[in-house]
Amino acid sequence: MQAEILSTGDEVRAGAVADTNAAYIAENLEAQGVRITRHTCVGDELAELAAAIEEIAPRVPLAVVTGGLGPTEDDRTAAAAARVNGVALVEHPAALEQVRRFFTARNLPLSAANRKQALLPQGATCLENPLGTAPGFCLTIERCLFFFLPGVPSEMRRMLTQHVVPELTTRAATAGEFFGTRAVSTFGLPESAVGEKLAGLAGQFDGLRVGLRVKFPEIHVRLYACGADSARVGQVLQDAAAEVAARLGGRVLSLQGASMAAVVGDLLIRQHATLALAESCTGGLIAKLMTDMPGSSRYFLAAGVTYANQAKQRLLGVSGDTLTRVGAVHEDTACEMAAGARRVAQADYALATTGIAGPDGGTPEKPVGTVVIGLATPHATEAFRYVFPFGRRDLNREVFAVTALDRLRRHLTAQDAEKSAAR
């Protein structure tokens, strides 16, 4: 089935915000076997809204529209839909009940402006919005089923899952089709190399499509399967994920699409181990990534972000002699930083980063993009040097941080395997 997406609103039209809603809708509908043929974005003017809806209706059997359902005068999507169908806006009892319930639950009075949100085109079906005041609706225009959803991303996402996806699943099941999707996260190979290693994968399994999604510096492999029964689709996805793991080996982070920080966190929890960090060039980014996750206090103890050499000495106990002898960006310094963080925080493991993120500070021996990573474990302290070619401070910092976490991931994974073998 083909579908189109229409985003509305002056803030998107004029570029004050990027249209992330369209990408979200497209990705989730494509995962259900729908082919998105076009996105369109127009502003809040009634004539432009109506023109866009009128053009879409004869082209495709399904469309998702976002935005313009709020209480203000600028919110004209319902009026535009009514105009295209040549019907009136009428107060919809289910919609009014929903708006009223939202305000009652918050002990707020229902304003006339919010009451306007219950005005839907005659013939529309109201769609519940569990997170906000704006009810959505669906309406058939010509032979196209339009879903009208709010523009607030969290509300749109919830309603897409609650109202649009089930409609697609039902339609597909009626047609004897089932769809499924799965992500496998990887790190350590560029997109082109992942693509080469996965060449021919789609042809190996019935009804499988494969896509790559760059979440720099990770590459996520998206697997889409379709087939005549849901158990078979699940099996194809599982077998294909296993084949991705076989082809990419240690580059695979998670067969469930988890990020590097989540994978490292899970390994630490499983081993009842704790982590400390000593960050120079990454400037707190690894600590930020690890503590982005709820519950990270179970394993994350502390980080010393030591930009200045003196701070490396005073917070982490790096020796002044070492700094004088080899400088800040060196294996010896990285080892002392990691050992110092582990000791000070009394952690099981510690990671250290010292390097040159740029744009300045590079030398012929240590160009911008150089990072030395220290890893302290209960048994040893090691250092690893890399030079990355990205040449941009923000990209360098991201890849330095995730590379450091990858060193720990590889160590913890090996530990895990040893323990399993011993049992």
Add this chain to the structure above:
Amino acid sequence: MQAEILSTGDEVRAGAVADTNAAYIAENLEAQGVRITRHTCVGDELAELAAAIEEIAPRVPLAVVTGGLGPTEDDRTAAAAARVNGVALVEHPAALEQVRRFFTARNLPLSAANRKQALLPQGATCLENPLGTAPGFCLTIERCLFFFLPGVPSEMRRMLTQHVVPELTTRAATAGEFFGTRAVSTFGLPESAVGEKLAGLAGQFDGLRVGLRVKFPEIHVRLYACGADSARVGQVLQDAAAEVAARLGGRVLSLQGASMAAVVGDLLIRQHATLALAESCTGGLIAKLMTDMPGSSRYFLAAGVTYANQAKQRLLGVSGDTLTRVGAVHEDTACEMAAGARRVAQADYALATTGIAGPDGGTPEKPVGTVVIGLATPHATEAFRYVFPFGRRDLNREVFAVTALDRLRRHLTAQDAEKSAAR
């Protein structure tokens, strides 16, 4: 003048990436007085590309198209443009020269695939791409001038500035119109409150438009001016920025649109002062924000990211008695953390954060969203408590971090004013 934007490519169409190019182009063209009426996105199929171009041509006098200029078979934008105009693709000498130069400069051979990038529709004007292999081109279709630019964001942005904006400036100058734009960054008021305080601002100045852009937790005020001479436009922007400052007072971060971290960094440089951090609930985010900026080693010394109570004691010297007596989230603890970070790093200033970002850990007295900020200066140590209503871990952490930096900004700004007064 009205214009449209066409984004092409299966990865955008299917939602693997969000279309940030369209927002960038829209914002920059609107700043030049162009009204963007519509964005469209289609995939890589020739028929769909040609249909979209054909529909746009009669609607507007100007269009910007991105994507589909690469060397692969999927790159069909030039072919689509040629088809719509009923002309052939021909090897364009200037385009070939540009592609050849790109490869020669890198000591790489010119492949047949890359040579294809020099095939442009007959009658097109080649546009230089200083950052990549794909030349752009412009071509008039019906009465619409189309700019075809690559889809790689960095290349598109450079070429928009180099080729499209000058065309607009020339057209506007010929018509006796000049455009300018300016951003004023603010923090501390929600979007709706900023909007209320700026009510009527646009009407106060000739040819002024005002827009708000949320860069959570900052709100940036965008000022757009147009007029019959460029000095006058500059004056309107300057006067309007001054009026924004008068209406919003201490909430204004920068009349040049700089971020909180950049403003704090500049103040520290101006005062030859250094900074240390003690982060608990923000988990390294403040350090990350401060060290995102090149040159931050001039003022940023160190951060102790101390999640565990023991780490607060061992890294920062917080007393165990204090932690037992009042707990981690308290003014006394925040003060000891800040004083400890300042002492250990031997910095002029230190900021500390301790709080509850959520989703768990809240209590009736200290709900999720509570943060206590410590500020240590050469003369005193103070603490400030806030409770934010966002209820989401990521938003809480962002607002905690920027609120902490705002405490330091206010202190440094007052210092600055005192010094100026003393001179």
